Amino acid sequence: MSDHAHPPEHHHHGDAPSTVRPPKQEQEDASTEITEVAPGILRSQLPISMPGLGHVNCYLLEDERGLAVVDPGLPGDESWDALGDRLGRAGFKVADVHTIVVTHSHPDHFGGAIRLRYETDADIVTHETFRTMWQEAELDDEEDSATLDVNSVDDRAAALERYFSRPNPWGGARSGPPPEFLERMRAAGESMGGAFAVPSPTRPLTDGQTIKLARREWVAMHTPGHTYDHLCLLDPEHGVVLTGDHVLPSITPHISGMSPQSDPLAEFFASLIRMEELHDVTIALPAHGHPFEDLGGRARHIIEHHEDRLDIIRDAQEQLPNGTVDDFMRVLFRERSWGEMAESETYAHLEHLRELGELSRSDTGGFAHYAPTG
Numbered sequence: 001m002s003d004h005a006h007p008p009e010h011h012h013h014g015d016a017p018s019t020v021r022p023p024k025q026e027q028e029d030a031s032t033e034i035t036e037v038a039p040g041i042l043r044s045q046l047p048i049s050m051p052g053l054g055h056v057n058c059y060l061l062e063d064e065r066g067l068a069v070v071d072p073g074l075p076g077d078e079s080w081d082a083l084g085d086r087l088g089r090a091g092f093k094v095a096d097v098h099t100i101v102v103t104h105s106h107p108d109h110f111g112g113a114i115r116l117r118y119e120t121d122a123d124i125v126t127h128e129t130f131r132t133m134w135q136e137a138e139l140d141d142e143e144d145s146a147t148l149d150v151n152s153v154d155d156r157a158a159a160l161e162r163y164f165s166r167p168n169p170w171g172g173a174r175s176g177p178p179p180e181f182l183e184r185m186r187a188a189g190e191s192m193g194g195a196f197a198v199p200s201p202t203r204p205l206t207d208g209q210t211i212k213l214a215r216r217e218w219v220a221m222h223t224p225g226h227t228y229d230h231l232c233l234l235d236p237e238h239g240v241v242l243t244g245d246h247v248l249p250s251i252t253p254h255i256s257g258m259s260p261q262s263d264p265l266a267e268f269f270a271s272l273i274r275m276e277e278l279h280d281v282t283i284a285l286p287a288h289g290h291p292f293e294d295l296g297g298r299a300r301h302i303i304e305h306h307e308d309r310l311d312i313i314r315d316a317q318e319q320l321p322n323g324t325v326d327d328f329m330r331v332l333f334r335e336r337s338w339g340e341m342a343e344s345e346t347y348a349h350l351e352h353l354r355e356l357g358e359l360s361r362s363d364t365g366g367f368a369h370y371a372p373t374g
């Protein structure tokens with residue numbers, strides 16, 4: 001499973017080579033502490049262990065009916081037990097949850113939703129396009145999309161196997177989930193709705209639609225980039241924004257070239273500009289790391305980070321007049337980050353330059369090559 005994490009933010013210029021970096025706030029272990037970050041909104045943290053990430057924030061939105069939870073963490077007992085613990089510390093129980101908001105289709109955000117719905121019958125709120133990469137690929141293949149039953153564990157395992165057996169869009173083999181993962185997934189069966197199942201939204205939102213949670217009215221903002229289905233929620237009256245992974249305080253979310261869209265980086269820029277243009281933001285509540293205030297400034301910083309990377313590719317054209325994704329990855333990323341995620345993100349940048357008309361692509365020897373146009 002390679003599409004869900006976040007490579008460390010990398011400043012290519014003027015960065016002294018150092019081996020000891022202070023830990024990023026997104027890497028901090030999940031604290032058991034509950035903090036009120038705005039009236040009726042509590043921050044709790046659930047443990048995750050992913051590259052660059054130590055916790056996921058599960059926000060608890062309180063109202064007269066009980067609670068909505070935002071991003072209830074990974075599947076599995078460890079996260080489930082932590083969620084029960086955090087709800088208890090906040091003075092609630094599992095049965096109080098009436099709504100589950102999932103910001104996007106990565107397992108550290110949706111993984112806990114199935115069991116939570118199984119236990120509470122809570123609504124599941126997502127953007128209307130919510131689906132995982134491998135579901136998306138299946139839908140592309142199927143004449144009749146209704147034949148894909150993601151709630152069958154064997155179908156799910158088979159779909160994952162099919163997805164990862166395809167070549168990468170830039171050539172070369174995909175590093176799929178290890179066979180043991182698929183074994184475990186099949187063995188987990190359907191108890192609790194299936195440990196690795198993907199939830200089906202019961203309240204899919206479109207951009208601009210509103211929903212009432214924590215006695216506030218939230219506006220749904222579709223913010224494709226990190227994933228196509230990414231959802232942010234804005235409380236315009238109080239300037240509170242649930243940013244998911246779209247804008248994180250000190251790392252940049254992974255931009256995957258595996259997206260079904262032709263230019264996910266362009267979509268990410270547009271979604272960041274929407275954040276920059278919000279007025280009167282008082283607090284941004286990210287899915288990892290600490291709440292922060294300067295949402296617009298942070299969005300601008302992330303745009304500039306990617307603009308810098310595009311410039312690095314432009315500058316590398318001379319040495320790499322017909323380079324592969326792997327060649328450019330070695331220029332963009334430090335060696336410790338090399339791998340499929342870095343390749344995928346490099347691919348997204350190269351395809352963006354191709355869409356801008358600056359690069360042309362040819363496929364030779366099973367790999368995409370990029371050359372300057374004109």
Ligand SMILES: [Zn+2]
Nearest residue numbers: 106108245287
């Ligand atoms: Zn995440």
